Amino acid sequence: MKILAIELHRVAMPLVRPFETSFGRQFARDVLLVRVRSSVGDGWGECVAMADPVYSSEYVDGCEAVIRTYLAPALIAAADVTAESVADLVGFVIGHRMAKAAVETAVLDAQTRAEGVSFGDYFGADRDAVDCGVSVGIATSIDELLTEVDGYVREGYRRIKLKIKPGWDLEPVRAVRELIGETALQVDANTAYTRADIEHLGRLDAFDLLLIEQPFVEDDILTHIALARAITTPVCLDESIVNAEVAIDAIERGATSIVNIKAGRVGGYLEAVRVHDVCAELGVAVWCGGMLETGVGRAANVALAAMANFTLPGDTSASSRYFAEDLTEPFVLVDGQLRVPTGPGSGVEVRDDLLAEWALRPPITLS
Ligand code: SMG
Ligand code: MG
Secondary structure, X not given: OOEEEEXXXXXXXXXXXXXXXXXXXXXXXXXXXXXXXXXXXEEEEEEOOOOOOOOOOOOHHHHHHXXXXXXXXXXXXXXXXXXXXXXXXXXXXOOOHHXXXXXXXXXXXXXXXXXXXXXXXXXXXXXXXXEEEEEEOOOOOHHHHHHHHHHHHHXXXXXXXXXXXXXXXXXXXXXXXXXXXXXXXXXXXXXXXXXXXXXXXXXXXXXXXOOEEOOOOOOOHHHHHHHHHHOOOOEEEOOOOOOHHHHHHHXXXXXXXXXXXXXXXXXXXXXXXXXXXXHHHOOOEEEEOOOOOOHHHHHHHHHHOOOOOEOOOEOOOOHHHOOOOOOOOOOOOEOOEEEOOOOOEOOOOOOHHHHHHOEOOOOEEEO
């Protein structure tokens, strides 16, 4: 296809409840959406970067700048663009994976819509619905946490993930384990601990957790190896896994025995499929992470999560867990699952009315 123009939309989406992690509290999502206008039709991609560079080095204004200055001009200048060639065309830019992922996804959406192929078919999904978990933020009290978790269990979520940090770990985990009985439970520290905490983290072994996610800083593979040797709870990496090669390295060195896959973090869905495949070859289960996506990003995540080696419930929750109204038709939890969209491309439509209503500024068109 020939890329005719790239539009950058920014929308403010209030969350139904604040979401607190070890790196701070978030009240809304500042979403960057990329629309590619091409010779074969239009496509959308959602950028998962947060407003501030606190989950990773990327942040939404930075992604927008990189797309405007480097990625969009490179694609517009290219004689022919396919989803499979985007990574090479923008490969001269180091890093900036979330920005690249948003652009590649928009191209993939345009391409697969034109071909009448769904994301699920393109990725090689092997099921039509995926098991869903829910990520629960740090609460202001244990009582408040239990009320929130209880609501999610009643809604049918198949796994609970608790955000933890020093000072908010053993007690909330114990209380939630008592509340939910044998329902699957895991924790995510978003890099909040250090090597000195290994013995303390070992106390989580008492709670029969599915996994502990990213306790230490992303570059510190060695301390994750030390933890994995010291405790029985499986260690799972999120922030550290930025591509398939890093996944192989971390797995072979014993730093992670389960992998969280987020397409934005690894530079796009094509690389996410590669991470899935190398993990499958190494016998390591994967699950689909989340970045509080709108329906645009959620549609692609749910299709990815329908691949064979996504054997654990993902952070692929229903639209209602995040937003009063979603940017697309809402994703609704049915028996603890979301259905994989079957229409061409991502299979969802962006609501122009909401895009205009919630716009932070008029769209920017690059051509
Ligand atoms: O999309 O339900 C979701 C959020 C899942 O916990 C979640 N994401 O480290 O896995 C993670 C975090 C990163 C984003 S925190 C705003
Ligand atoms: Mg995480």
